[in-house]
Amino acid sequence: MRTSKPFIESTIHALEQVRLNSPLVHCITNSVVVNFTANALLAVGAAPAMVDIVGEAGPFATVASGLLINLGTPTPEQRAAMIEAQAGAAAGNTPWVLDPVAIGSLPVRTPLAYRLRDLHPTVIRGNASEIIALSGMGEGGRGVDALDSVEAALPAARSLAETTSGIVAVSGPVDLLTDGASVVRIANGDALLTRITGGGCALGAVMAAFLAAHDDRLAATVAAVTVYTVAAELAAEKSAGPGSFGVAFLDALYSVDADDIAARASIS
Amino acid sequence: MRTSKPFIESTIHALEQVRLNSPLVHCITNSVVVNFTANALLAVGAAPAMVDIVGEAGPFATVASGLLINLGTPTPEQRAAMIEAQAGAAAGNTPWVLDPVAIGSLPVRTPLAYRLRDLHPTVIRGNASEIIALSGMGEGGRGVDALDSVEAALPAARSLAETTSGIVAVSGPVDLLTDGASVVRIANGDALLTRITGGGCALGAVMAAFLAAHDDRLAATVAAVTVYTVAAELAAEKSAGPGSFGVAFLDALYSVDADDIAARASIS
Amino acid sequence: MRTSKPFIESTIHALEQVRLNSPLVHCITNSVVVNFTANALLAVGAAPAMVDIVGEAGPFATVASGLLINLGTPTPEQRAAMIEAQAGAAAGNTPWVLDPVAIGSLPVRTPLAYRLRDLHPTVIRGNASEIIALSGMGEGGRGVDALDSVEAALPAARSLAETTSGIVAVSGPVDLLTDGASVVRIANGDALLTRITGGGCALGAVMAAFLAAHDDRLAATVAAVTVYTVAAELAAEKSAGPGSFGVAFLDALYSVDADDIAARASIS
Numbered sequence: 001m002r003t004s005k006p007f008i009e010s011t012i013h014a015l016e017q018v019r020l021n022s023p024l025v026h027c028i029t030n031s032v033v034v035n036f037t038a039n040a041l042l043a044v045g046a047a048p049a050m051v052d053i054v055g056e057a058g059p060f061a062t063v064a065s066g067l068l069i070n071l072g073t074p075t076p077e078q079r080a081a082m083i084e085a086q087a088g089a090a091a092g093n094t095p096w097v098l099d100p101v102a103i104g105s106l107p108v109r110t111p112l113a114y115r116l117r118d119l120h121p122t123v124i125r126g127n128a129s130e131i132i133a134l135s136g137m138g139e140g141g142r143g144v145d146a147l148d149s150v151e152a153a154l155p156a157a158r159s160l161a162e163t164t165s166g167i168v169a170v171s172g173p174v175d176l177l178t179d180g181a182s183v184v185r186i187a188n189g190d191a192l193l194t195r196i197t198g199g200g201c202a203l204g205a206v207m208a209a210f211l212a213a214h215d216d217r218l219a220a221t222v223a224a225v226t227v228y229t230v231a232a233e234l235a236a237e238k239s240a241g242p243g244s245f246g247v248a249f250l251d252a253l254y255s256v257d258a259d260d261i262a263a264r265a266s267i268s
Numbered sequence: 269m270r271t272s273k274p275f276i277e278s279t280i281h282a283l284e285q286v287r288l289n290s291p292l293v294h295c296i297t298n299s300v301v302v303n304f305t306a307n308a309l310l311a312v313g314a315a316p317a318m319v320d321i322v323g324e325a326g327p328f329a330t331v332a333s334g335l336l337i338n339l340g341t342p343t344p345e346q347r348a349a350m351i352e353a354q355a356g357a358a359a360g361n362t363p364w365v366l367d368p369v370a371i372g373s374l375p376v377r378t379p380l381a382y383r384l385r386d387l388h389p390t391v392i393r394g395n396a397s398e399i400i401a402l403s404g405m406g407e408g409g410r411g412v413d414a415l416d417s418v419e420a421a422l423p424a425a426r427s428l429a430e431t432t433s434g435i436v437a438v439s440g441p442v443d444l445l446t447d448g449a450s451v452v453r454i455a456n457g458d459a460l461l462t463r464i465t466g467g468g469c470a471l472g473a474v475m476a477a478f479l480a481a482h483d484d485r486l487a488a489t490v491a492a493v494t495v496y497t498v499a500a501e502l503a504a505e506k507s508a509g510p511g512s513f514g515v516a517f518l519d520a521l522y523s524v525d526a527d528d529i530a531a532r533a534s535i536s
Numbered sequence: 537m538r539t540s541k542p543f544i545e546s547t548i549h550a551l552e553q554v555r556l557n558s559p560l561v562h563c564i565t566n567s568v569v570v571n572f573t574a575n576a577l578l579a580v581g582a583a584p585a586m587v588d589i590v591g592e593a594g595p596f597a598t599v600a601s602g603l604l605i606n607l608g609t610p611t612p613e614q615r616a617a618m619i620e621a622q623a624g625a626a627a628g629n630t631p632w633v634l635d636p637v638a639i640g641s642l643p644v645r646t647p648l649a650y651r652l653r654d655l656h657p658t659v660i661r662g663n664a665s666e667i668i669a670l671s672g673m674g675e676g677g678r679g680v681d682a683l684d685s686v687e688a689a690l691p692a693a694r695s696l697a698e699t700t701s702g703i704v705a706v707s708g709p710v711d712l713l714t715d716g717a718s719v720v721r722i723a724n725g726d727a728l729l730t731r732i733t734g735g736g737c738a739l740g741a742v743m744a745a746f747l748a749a750h751d752d753r754l755a756a757t758v759a760a761v762t763v764y765t766v767a768a769e770l771a772a773e774k775s776a777g778p779g780s781f782g783v784a785f786l787d788a789l790y791s792v793d794a795d796d797i798a799a800r801a802s803i804s
Contacts, residue, residue, distance in 0.1 A: 034568050035571055035572065038733035042732065048680075049679035052609060059641070247779040251780050253777075
């Protein structure tokens with residue numbers, strides 16, 4: 001396992017690259033969080049594009065810098081666009097993130113998530129119950145809520161990372177990331193992130209932006225989680241509740257800098 | 269008619285129950301307010317899940333704690349999911365709220381609202397014009413705006429409550445709620461609630477959360493309206509306009525407590 | 537070309553009319569910005585109605601005060617509703633705004649934008665790359681980002697205005713508006729407007745509101761841009777980043793008044 005200092009340096013470098021190059025992030029995501037996701041990407045310095053219709057999703061994914069496929073509210077049109085976008089991403093060598101929202105018992109999204117899993121996502125992001133369900137080791141959570149602890153999802157995360165040859169990120173009070181071999185834990189963030197909708201979903205999009213900014217995929221994913229959760233800490237200090245937190249969080253994604261990362265990042 | 273003191277006590281109790289049990293609220297709602305609705309539910313302590321596709325809406329409604337069906341932007345997929353969800357709610361004995369947004373002359377949603385009305389919603393929530401239109405006594409408003417006063421909708425509300433054996437809630441400067449026999453008026457809230465989109469729609473979702481927290485359906489609905497409109501008052505005192513009001517309102521839904529309810533609730 | 541003083545007077549008058557009459561603005565817009573667009577309309581004093589399904593879009597456009605057709609996330613249902621709404625607007629003499637979001641290479645929305653362009657929109661609003669692409673003189677931008685300067689789009693804007701007999705508005709650091717003959721430049725606004733999603737899209741909706749408030753279409757469009765960008769300046773002075781800017785902007789649209797316009801409007 002790598003020590004935390006290189007991760008902090010690569011996080012700071014990746015953040016600079018995102019702001020310098022403004023990667024074009026193609027999102028197919030759910031109707032609940034689409035606005036917040038676009039605003040989070042803009043705040044951190046990326047360029048969002050929500051292209052989720054058949055006929056456009058494929059060619060756009062080929063030229064985008066990164067792609068997010070989020071299964072939160074998968075209409076028939078979006079489901080077809082997801083398959084098309086994944087093929088476009090593969091053709092263009094575009095890194096892509098799969099977020100298997102609320103899979104487990106729900107009968108439409110669950111088989112679709114399995115199908116996308118087998119197409120080798122660059123990163124899979126979910127809560128513990130979603131990761132366990134996607135690995136085939138368990139049955140999922142309650143709607144979007146995890147019923148399992150992050151650490152309990154480690155075997156499932158390792159297994160998924162090995163079979164997909166990608167990164168798996170389990171979100172929770174301490175985030176756990178693995179490429180199958182190394183395991184990285186990030187102990188930043190704030191519970192208010194779970195009291196606004198899209199707190200996890202927008203992180204998947206930010207991961208897609210950072211994958212475009214750093215060749216090492218584990219380091220890129222660590223950078224995204226670290227920037228995101230350090231911003232959440234900064235925001236929580238200025239918040240009176242979830243409303244003001246959501247606003248302060250976008251401000252913090254916009255202003256978070258190398259000094260904040262160096263002072264606060266808790267990576268092990 | 270019951271006096272207001274028992275309603276204040278049951279409101280405080282229901283709020284505690286929502287925060288303790290975090291009821292899973294299944295929403296099929298319009299694209300305009302879906303983010304705000306999820307955030308309002310999270311802020312008050314409930315767990316939102318926006319499951320609005322065919323094949324998932326039915327089984328999810330069966331296991332959810334409450335269901336909202338809101339007709340604001342009813343795509344063909346959502347319309348089919350609404351019918352499926354209602355059947356699932358009936359099978360699971362899940363309380364459900366119907367919000368007949370902008371019905372009257374609009375030719376797709378209006379017959380769908382009548383069809384759903386006849387399936388005995390636990391609660392119907394709308395503005396005066398929508399309630400009058402749903403009762404068959406009038407023609408609706410101008411888009412989402414009511415052209416009728418709340419009091420003018422009392423006969424329609426009573427009639428609807430009797431034929432559906434449910435609760436009918438008419439939103440306005442003074443909210444009017446009836447089970448057909450009793451009539452309760454709640455004189456809380458703030459006009460800024462009408463200057464943000466979703467001010468009424470999110471209330472329907474909060475009602476679904478409170479129906480899961482209290483067996484007496486009239487008391488549960490009174491509790492939802494009281495908590496929601498007292499939070500609006502608290503927010504308005506800290507707001508410079510509709511933008512800051514929307515933020516402060518989510519903070520207030522998160523922090524409103526028994527003392528606020530006891531001090532401010534105006535129920536008669 | 538008219539001097540700026542009449543435009544400032546007509547802007548102040550149009551703002552008063554919007555607040556007095558609360559025009560009903562029918563929007564068919566993208567899922568990313570639909571909430572922000574509705575809130576911007578409510579804040580400035582208009583009444584939003586997002587009616588974007590087949591069977592309702594046509595009759596509603598006929599009776600609405602103004603219509604926005606925005607191509608941001610054009611599902612098949614929305615595409616059919618757009619065609620229906622345009623016909624309804626034509627039948628009802630309803631002014632309508634076309635926003636050709638991200639056209640150029642995207643193969644579904646681009647031909648649809650050409651088709652709608654040929655149906656004589658009252659106003660076309662876009663960034664420089666979108667206006668150039670719609671005129672047939674260039675290939676568009678990068679997703680929603682303009683790659684061309686506003687001034688470079690002047691020939692395209694003039695050409696489009698002449699062929700459509702409408703107004704063309706090019707958004708950017710300095711907004712450029714033309715009816716084919718006159719050219720008006722408005723040098724208000726703030727760069728933070730580009731760091732929140734919907735900064736441009738919501739302006740199209742506000743234009744539809746102002747078209748209902750003033751018979752001179754160029755003056756109405758100038759009024760919408762001026763009110764909107766002066767509000768952005770007021771908001772930026774109170775903002776710590778894009779999150780707080782979005783909130784302050786809605787507050788500013790609500791409170792901006794004749795004195796603010798007179799003191800700040802930079803129209804030439």
